[in-house]
Amino acid sequence: MTGQPLPGFRDFFPPEHAALRVIFQAWREASRCSGFTEYEGPELESLELYTEKSGEEIVGQLYHFQDKGEREVALRPEMTPTLARMVASQHRNYRKPIKWFSIPRLFRYERPQKGRHREHYQWNCDMVGEKSVMAEAELIGTLCLGLSLLGLSAKDVVVKVSDRSWWDSFLEKEGVGEAERPGVLRALDRMEGATPEQRREKLGGLAPAVEAVWQGRSEDSEAVQGVHRGVKGLGYGDWCETDYRVVRGLAYYTGVVFEVHDRAGKLRAVAGGGRYDGLLKRLGGEDLPAVGFGMGDAVLAELLREKGMSTPSAGGAEIFVVAESAQQEMAWDVVGQLRRSGFSTDYDPGAGKWGKQLEMAEAKGARWALLVGREVGEGKLGVKELATRKQSEIRWRMDAAGKICLEPTPGEWAKVLGS
Structure with missing residues (x-):
């Protein structure tokens, strides 16, 4: 070869x-x-x-x-x-x-x-x-x-x-x-x-x-x-x-x-x-x-x-879901629903340590890290813009059809973080 x-x-x-x-x-x-x-x-x-x-x-x-x-x-x-x-x-x-x-x-x-x-x-x-x-x-x-x-x-x-x-x-x-x-x-x-x-x-x-x-x-x-x-x-x-x-x-x-x-x-x-x-x-x-x-x-x-025309980055998904090991199943649910809603979403299938997952998110060129941590039980998730390191808290809830709803939605995250 x-x-x-x-x-x-x-x-x-x-x-x-x-x-x-x-x-x-x-x-x-x-x-x-x-x-x-x-x-x-x-x-x-x-x-x-x-x-x-x-x-x-x-x-x-x-x-x-x-x-x-x-x-x-x-x-x-x-x-x-x-x-x-x-x-x-x-x-x-x-x-x-x-x-x-x-x-x-x-x-x-x-x-x-x-x-x-x-x-x-x-x-x-x-x-x-x-x-x-x-x-x-x-x-x-x-x-x-x-x-x-x-x-x-x-x-x-x-x-x-x-x-x-x-x-x-x-x-x-x-x-x-x-x-x-x-x-x-x-x-x-x-x-x-x-x-x-x-x-x-x-x-x-x-x-x-x-x-x-x-x-x-x-x-x-x-x-x-x-x-x-x-x-x-x-x-x-x-x-x-x-x-x-x-x-x-x-x-x-x-x-x-x-x-x-x-x-x-x-x-x-x-x-x-x-x-x-x-x-x-x-x-x-x-x-x-x-x-x-x-x-x-x-x-x-x-x-x-x-001519020096700019070429796009070859980045992967826009959103990378980072999850604690105890929250992996919910993370999979979030990943699936975000994808079905039209958002480019990735995660670590090997469920590595929290820091390694964040490193993977940056290495893959994601803009946002959606943080699924211990606060899940309180209806809270974290959103981090990886380039600026700005971070905020968002809410999640389950609707009558069993679908996870994020508030605000990913389309509004930039406004929330002032990006």
Whole structure:
């Protein structure tokens, strides 16, 4: 036993998992506020589902195997094929546009590096059945809302907007044939950080025209203009700018594409997406227009750490019940009732000494210690705020149904102790 996870995989100890939960909470809240509904699919899918979308070359990036039924299967590397399969089977039951989101765990066998692992969580939002560029604006507004809920602003990140159809027209004018365009677009997508000399070497006679685009000497396409109007209307105009250097090398994009980057330019893209009309049909579904984005947890977590965004404590229960040995049964009763009332409550199942129980309460990060001691027979309990050491006495009574009632209730303890 090595004591370490497999290369590219992560352990989430309580502090790291607490930070991950904050990210999930922001993603879900932004999705809810924007009218998206959550869905989920299986982590294991047919290998064919991914080769249909990306070709046989993707197999080398997948965790795939033959299962006991002799089926070729793979752990999902992305969510779009699953979404396409699900939409194809049920889309007639849903009013268009379909607005779905998911937070799947994804797997790719690739070289681990900063911000990239062999597994990660990803916020996927997709809108299916809407042709207008307000679909792109809606998705960009949603991802901006999610980032703002985490404390980020337009000063921290930028949404770079481009247009694949504009690039197709540009390459056609420059004499690049339709069959060669996907390869040129993939090459352009890999040129972030390349020098002009390196671009000339890779692009040859196409380099001067591309260089003009790289320098920002191009007008916004009609689609990009529409996206900017929509995003501005939703209140996020200052988050976005046109940048035709964003190409998104995947062949299935057909229109506006976008990426989120940190303003300092230190990290990989935080998120990326765009319009992929035609992909659902290619995957065996209906010919429906679609737009989507994905935002991974790894780069986002790096950005939040670099910005010094506070992370929550990984504390346990809010209330820790401390009891004398003679009062253990009553303590269990109190613990159960507090939990059923919605209060996060813990105790020492080993019934250690009084001082050890208080030490355990502090070590587990509890805010309150509810003290069940000798005064129980007089209808009294103690409440101690562990951080301030403030302590007070409260009353308890048994109601007609046999339920223990605390007076005041835990929700009022801070007021009683002046905290």
